[in-house]
Amino acid sequence: MKLSIRFQFLVIFILMIMLSVGVTGSEYDGVVKVGFVYVDDEGNRGVNQSTYNLYEGAALSLEKFSYRFDDGTRVFGNFRNITLNNRNLVLGVTKSGLYGLTMRNNQYRRAYNFQGSRFTRRHQTNGQFWLQPHRYLKLFGGYGQTRKKGQMVDLFEPSGNTALTTVDYTQKYFNAGARLKHKRSVAELEYRGSDYSDDTNDANDRSSKRFKLTVATPLPKYENLLVNGGFQRFESEIPNQIDTLTANTVWGGLKFFYGDGYSLRYSFIFDRSRRTGDLSATDNISHAVYGSKLWRGHGGFSVGYRYKINDDVRDEVTTNGYFFSGWVNVVPEVTLKAGFGSEKKEVQEGRTLTGDEDFTRYWASAKYKFTLGFVRVKLANKKTENDDIGSSAEFTRVATDLSLFSENYGQLQTSYAYLDGDFENSGGAFRFREHVVTGDLLSAAYHNNLRAGFGGTYMRSKRDLDVESFLVRLTGVYSFSHDYKVEVVYSAFNFDDLADPSPTYSRYYTANVVEVNLAKEL
Amino acid sequence: MTKTITRLQQSAVCMVYLALLTAVHSPATLCQVFEPDDETCLMCHEEYDKGLAKTVHRLSSEVENATFRIGCVSCHEGGEVHADDPSAENITNPAKMTTTAVNSTCTQCHQPHTEMDNVGFDPHIGEDLACTSCHSIHNGVTALLMDEEAQFCGKCHVSAVNAFKKRSNHPLIDGNLTCLSCHNFTGRGNPDYGYGGNANCYRCHPEQSGPYMYEHGASSSFTTEGGGCTACHFPHGSPNERLLNQPNNSLCRQCHGLPPAHATAHNGEGASFGCLECHSEVHGSYDNSHLLDPQLGIKIGGSPGSCFCHNVGD
Numbered sequence: 134m135k136l137s138i139r140f141q142f143l144v145i146f147i148l149m150i151m152l153s154v155g156v157t158g159s160e161y162d163g164v165v166k167v168g169f170v171y172v173d174d175e176g177n178r179g180v181n182q183s184t185y186n187l188y189e190g191a192a193l194s195l196e197k198f199s200y201r202f203d204d205g206t207r208v209f210g211n212f213r214n215i216t217l218n219n220r221n222l223v224l225g226v227t228k229s230g231l232y233g234l235t236m237r238n239n240q241y242r243r244a245y246n247f248q249g250s251r252f253t254r255r256h257q258t259n260g261q262f263w264l265q266p267h268r269y270l271k272l273f274g275g276y277g278q279t280r281k282k283g284q285m286v287d288l289f290e291p292s293g294n295t296a297l298t299t300v301d302y303t304q305k306y307f308n309a310g311a312r313l314k315h316k317r318s319v320a321e322l323e324y325r326g327s328d329y330s331d332d333t334n335d336a337n338d339r340s341s342k343r344f345k346l347t348v349a350t351p352l353p354k355y356e357n358l359l360v361n362g363g364f365q366r367f368e369s370e371i372p373n374q375i376d377t378l379t380a381n382t383v384w385g386g387l388k389f390f391y392g393d394g395y396s397l398r399y400s401f402i403f404d405r406s407r408r409t410g411d412l413s414a415t416d417n418i419s420h421a422v423y424g425s426k427l428w429r430g431h432g433g434f435s436v437g438y439r440y441k442i443n444d445d446v447r448d449e450v451t452t453n454g455y456f457f458s459g460w461v462n463v464v465p466e467v468t469l470k471a472g473f474g475s476e477k478k479e480v481q482e483g484r485t486l487t488g489d490e491d492f493t494r495y496w497a498s499a500k501y502k503f504t505l506g507f508v509r510v511k512l513a514n515k516k517t518e519n520d521d522i523g524s525s526a527e528f529t530r531v532a533t534d535l536s537l538f539s540e541n542y543g544q545l546q547t548s549y550a551y552l553d554g555d556f557e558n559s560g561g562a563f564r565f566r567e568h569v570v571t572g573d574l575l576s577a578a579y580h581n582n583l584r585a586g587f588g589g590t591y592m593r594s595k596r597d598l599d600v601e602s603f604l605v606r607l608t609g610v611y612s613f614s615h616d617y618k619v620e621v622v623y624s625a626f627n628f629d630d631l632a633d634p635s636p637t638y639s640r641y642y643t644a645n646v647v648e649v650n651l652a653k654e655l
Numbered sequence: 656m657t658k659t660i661t662r663l664q665q666s667a668v669c670m671v672y673l674a675l676l677t678a679v680h681s682p683a684t685l686c687q688v689f690e691p692d693d694e695t696c697l698m699c700h701e702e703y704d705k706g707l708a709k710t711v712h713r714l715s716s717e718v719e720n721a722t723f724r725i726g727c728v729s730c731h732e733g734g735e736v737h738a739d740d741p742s743a744e745n746i747t748n749p750a751k752m753t754t755t756a757v758n759s760t761c762t763q764c765h766q767p768h769t770e771m772d773n774v775g776f777d778p779h780i781g782e783d784l785a786c787t788s789c790h791s792i793h794n795g796v797t798a799l800l801m802d803e804e805a806q807f808c809g810k811c812h813v814s815a816v817n818a819f820k821k822r823s824n825h826p827l828i829d830g831n832l833t834c835l836s837c838h839n840f841t842g843r844g845n846p847d848y849g850y851g852g853n854a855n856c857y858r859c860h861p862e863q864s865g866p867y868m869y870e871h872g873a874s875s876s877f878t879t880e881g882g883g884c885t886a887c888h889f890p891h892g893s894p895n896e897r898l899l900n901q902p903n904n905s906l907c908r909q910c911h912g913l914p915p916a917h918a919t920a921h922n923g924e925g926a927s928f929g930c931l932e933c934h935s936e937v938h939g940s941y942d943n944s945h946l947l948d949p950q951l952g953i954k955i956g957g958s959p960g961s962c963f964c965h966n967v968g969d
Contacts, residue, residue, distance in 0.1 A: 182822060186829050205713050209796075211803060213830060221830045223803070229711040235797070239831050257831075257859070279859055304861040329861045336941070339864070369866050374941060378866035408866065429755050486872070487910045511814070519910075526909065534813045548813055556901070558908045567894060569817050590820045594894035600822055628822070 161655045163198030163210075166620075167191075168650030170217070174626075176642035178249030179286075181628040183604065184644050185252075186242050188217045192650070205229055218242070218254075230268070236260040245286040247639070253283030253300050274309035301332040317359075318350035341369040357390040380406040394427035415445040423456075434459035439476075448483025452476055471497040488521025506537040506545075524558040543586075547572035567594040575608065584610040599632040618652040689726035691738045692716065696727040699741065703727075706793040730760055730792070749787060757785040805834040815891055823899075824892030837890065856884045867939025871946055873910060874938055887937075904930050 172189040198210040211223040218240065227233035237259055244252040259277025266272065284297045310323030323345045331337035349361035362385030370377040386400030404417040419441045427433035437456040442449065458472035478490040496513035516527040534548035552567040573588035586608035594600045607623045623646070630640035693716045697704055704714050715724045728734040730749060737746035749757045765786075789807050790799040801807040809816040812834075819827045826832060837855045857864040863874070863884075873886040884890070887906060888898040895902045901909060907930040917928075931937055935948035942949050 180822075182824055183820075183828070186826065186831075201708055205717075219829065225797075229713060241826050241829065241831050255859070279861065281862075300862070302862055306858065327861070329864070331862070337862070339861075339866075341864075369864070371866065374868065376866060376868060430753055509813070522910070524909070530814070532814055532817075536810075548817055550814060550817055556905060556908075558905075563905070569820070571817055571820060592821060592894070594822070600894055602822060604820075 161198075161200055163655045164194075164196045164652055165655065166194040166196065166650040166652045168193075168620075168648060171647040171649075172644060173646075174642070174644035176628075177247045177640055178244045178642065179246050179251075180630070180640050181602065181626055181642045181644070182243075184626055184642075184646075185244050186219045187644075187646065188214075188219055190217055192217055192648070194650075198655070230265055232262070232264045234260065234262045243285075245284070251284045251286060251297060253281055253285050255279065255281045259306075269313055269315050271312040271314065272310070273312070274307070276307045277305070279304045279306075299333050302330060302337075303332070304329045317356075319348070321345075321347045336373045337371075338373060339369060339371045341367070343367045357392070359388040359390075361386055361388075375409065377409045378406065379408075380404060394425075394429065394433065396425045396427075398423045398425075413446040416442065418442040418444075430462065432459065432461035448485050449481045450478055450485060451481055452478045466502050468500045468502075469498070470500075471495075486522070487519050487524075489519070491518045491520075492516070505539055506535070508535045509533065522558070525556070527555045529553045543574065543576040545572070545574045565595055568592065573606075582612040584612075586610075600628070600630055602626075602628040616654045618654075620648075620650045620652055622648045624648075689724070689728050689734075691728070691734050693726050695738055696734065700727075703793070710793070710795050710799055712792060712799070729763075732760075749792065754785040757787055761786040803833070804830065808834040808838075818889065818891035818893075821892035822894045823897055825890060825898070827891075856890075863938040865939050867941060869940045869942075869944045869946065871937060871939050907931075907934075 168191070170187070170189055170192050172184075172187055174184065178184075193215045195210060195212045195215070198208075198212070200208045202208075206226065206228045208226045209223075210225070211221075213221040215222070219242075221239040223235065223237050225233065225235035227235075238257070240254055240256045242252050242254045257277070257279050259275060261273070261275035263271055263273040280303045282301045284299055286297060304327055306325070306327040308323060308325040310321060312319065312321040323343075325343040325345070326341065328340045329338060343365065345363065345365040347361070347363040349359065352358045352360060363383070365380075365382045367380045367382070368377060382402065382404040384400065384402045386398065389397045391397070399422045400420075402417065402419040405414050406417075407414040419439065421437065421439040423435055423437035425433065425435040435456070435458050437454075439452075439454040439456070441452040441454070443452075444450075454474065454476040456472070456474045458470070460468060460470040462468050473495045474493070476490075476492040478492070480489055492515075494513070494515045496511065498509060498511040500507055500509040510533045511531070513530045513532075514528065516525070518525045530550060530552045532548065532550035535545070537545040548569075548571050550567075550569045552565075552569075554565045554567075556563055556565075568591075570591040571589070573586070575586035575588075576584055587606070588608070589603060589605040591603045592601070603625075604627075605625045609621045611619045613619075624644075626642070626644040626646070628640070628642040693704070693714045704717060707713055708717065712725050714726060716726065731737075731746050733746040747756070747760075749760055752760070789801060791801045792799060795801060796803045815834075819825065827834070865874075874884060887900055887909075889900055890898065893899055895906075899906050911930075933948060933951055934946045935951075936943065936946040940946045940949075
């Protein structure tokens with residue numbers, strides 16, 4: 134729903150009156166912003182996600198608002214872009230140890246075609262509350278609604294085909310539960326439900342129910358031994374298809390803290406899922422055990438093993454996994470970390486599409502901390518091999534990031550990542566490379582009440598597409614009259630598919646966005 | 656049959672285990688007496704109560720009918736000595752303490768989530784993180800987190816933050832969600848980060864949740880060995896359309912080879928189609944075990960009957 138210009142100005146007018154009467158009591162906190170967003174763009178509105186949810190018009194925000202009463206009750210809120218369609222609203226009230234209520238509302242637009250005229254919009258509204266009638270008992274619950282409406286273009290449509298799918302559904306979800314907590318012991322019971330209603334086709338309507346019980350406690354007289362477990366029953370039903378999925382899950386575990394930084398953990402999961410009319414069920418079973426040693430402040434390592442079984446009517450698959458990770462502070466300023474994991478999935482009975490699978494992952498990083506910040510270098514590799522179908526995929530990622538903070542000069546955060554991938558399968562082989570550079574610089578020192586910032590992101594991805602995108606952002610802040618600021622943010626967005634095969638369906642997009650705000654700290 | 660009995664035995668053991676858990680509990684905590692009182696502390700440390708007043712740690716001496724007692728010395732030990740000899744060495748300051756000491760202070764009242772919430776492996780334990788790595792005691796917001804948007808996660812998870820700047824991404828930067836919208840790692844009894852992860856996705860994307868008469872194995876973590884939504888989608892961000900792991904047919908060929916009939920069908924054109932042009936019901940189908948488009952006949956040949964090789968009603 135687009136608000137009229139008249140309404141926008143009315144809201145701004147009311148706000149200015151509020152400001153003029155001086156809501157400056159010490160019980161208040163927050164920032165009021167009044168301003169305007171200018172958008173000048175051209176090209177394909179369906180390709181650049183960063184600007185899907187951007188709107189031009191008068192903007193009003195009340196950010197990080199907080200008001201406290203003498204009895205400890207606190208009202209808080211965060212209302213961004215109240216007058217625009219990308220509004221994001223949070224309102225809550227709470228009193229420590231007694232109750233809390235938080236409500237949220239936001240919406241998000243996703244564009245699909247060149248003109249941006251075909252889009253879907255998702256509205257989300259929800260509220261959550263908790264109430265503590267006794268120090269050991271907490272009741273909680275909530276209700277929410279997700280609504281999505283609009284037209285979307287199907288994925289991978291043949292070139293030039295602009296067939297549309299209409300989307301119009303509402304999902305309502307709710308939960309309620311109780312938690313008993315006494316020292317380190319907890320028991321929690323929760324019910325969650327949802328109703329999905331598709332206005333384009335009633336046959337898709339469905340509902341779900343979920344009951345969950347969780348218990349955790351240290352054993353009496355053995356405080357270093359913690360045990361926990363739970364049970365969940367989940368049902369998802371399509372009434373018009375007379376089809377129901379039911380899953381019963383039991384899990385549990387124990388954690389033993391031996392002292393001197395040694396610990397041992399074990400966990401199990403048992404899950405049985407069944408469909409209406411199925412003569413057999415699917416079982417998922419998992420056992421995992423981990424051992425850790427920690428030298429506080431100096432280093433530590435963990436070693437783990439996990440065994441999983443997936444068994445359904447057609448096949449049975451087992452997985453053996455091994456994990457290792459460790460870290461060490463060579464000197465207080467330098468931290469080295471490394472890890473390795475391997476999983477082998479084997480088809481014991483029957484046949485699956487992917488067959489046996491080997492998965493390995495390793496990573497290592499080095500971080501140097503100094504007075505002004507830190508610099509970090511990281512290497513990661515993942516490899517998946519499915520010999521039965523002649524498929525393999527390997528990713529290698531090298532990244533570095535730098536973070537600097539100086540009270541005198543400002544802050545700088547920058548990172549660079551390079552990703553290299555190799556794929557092989559029966560259809561052939563190909564390689565892709567990806568570069569992502571991001572950076573943000575914001576001056577801290579006011580010079581004649583002026584503060585400036587510069588930031589941006591550059592990404593180049595070469596797969597079957599050859600995509601380049603960047604964002605450049607310039608920020609200026611001028612402070613005056615103690616609590617007032619004028620903020621100006623200029624952003625330039627650019628997206629280009631350099632391998633664009635079709636000049637008639639251009640995948641080029643550029644936008645210049647200027648946001649001007651008058652801000653007052655309450 | 657043997658397998659079924661084994662499963663039943665496992666179920667029985669699990670249920671007995673749960674029953675035992677519910678039967679045990681620990682003794683109650685006692686109220687504290689504060690010495691020195693808050694007023695004494697605030698004589699020198701002016702304004703320190705202002706930030707606390709916005710948090711759950713508001714000093715109980717400033718609250719009418721406080722539901723529980725919190726004072727400066729609840730977290731800062733050595734107050735009595737410090738009041739007589741006000742040097743920094745005479746009192747503890749969690750901001751300057753070791754991880755162990757910080758966590759010990761917090762767990763006097765709070766149950767650490769690393770102890771009980773995850774059955775499996777929690778990497779945050781191995782990282783030697785203190786409670787104060789994510790929580791700001793004097794100036795925190797909801798749950799005393801450093802900020803409502805959970806931007807503190809990005810201090811360590813830099814690569815994850817960068818992923819949200821890619822071509823298709825979840826609207827984290829737009830403010831529609833935060834890291835904690837999906838990563839509820841403190842959730843009670845969450846058995847595993849990955850297992851049942853689809854439930855996270857279905858909350859906002861219910862249209863793909865199923866159940867379907869014909870499930871796509873990869874997308875269902877309940878009924879198959881598939882990895883769930885993340886088998887095909889990068890949840891943070893991707894250079895491909897709609898958060899997909901791989902572009903176009905490469906996505907499907909992560910698991911599927913090119914079936915031989917496709918290479919010869921339609922004078923060889925069958926191999927050049929996009930997989931999803933025909934197998935459009937990729938999340939699951941109510942009509943067809945091959946996840947074919949219910950309108951495939953019309954789409955290709957102009958009428959339902961013209962696509963006779965593909966039994967759409969199969």
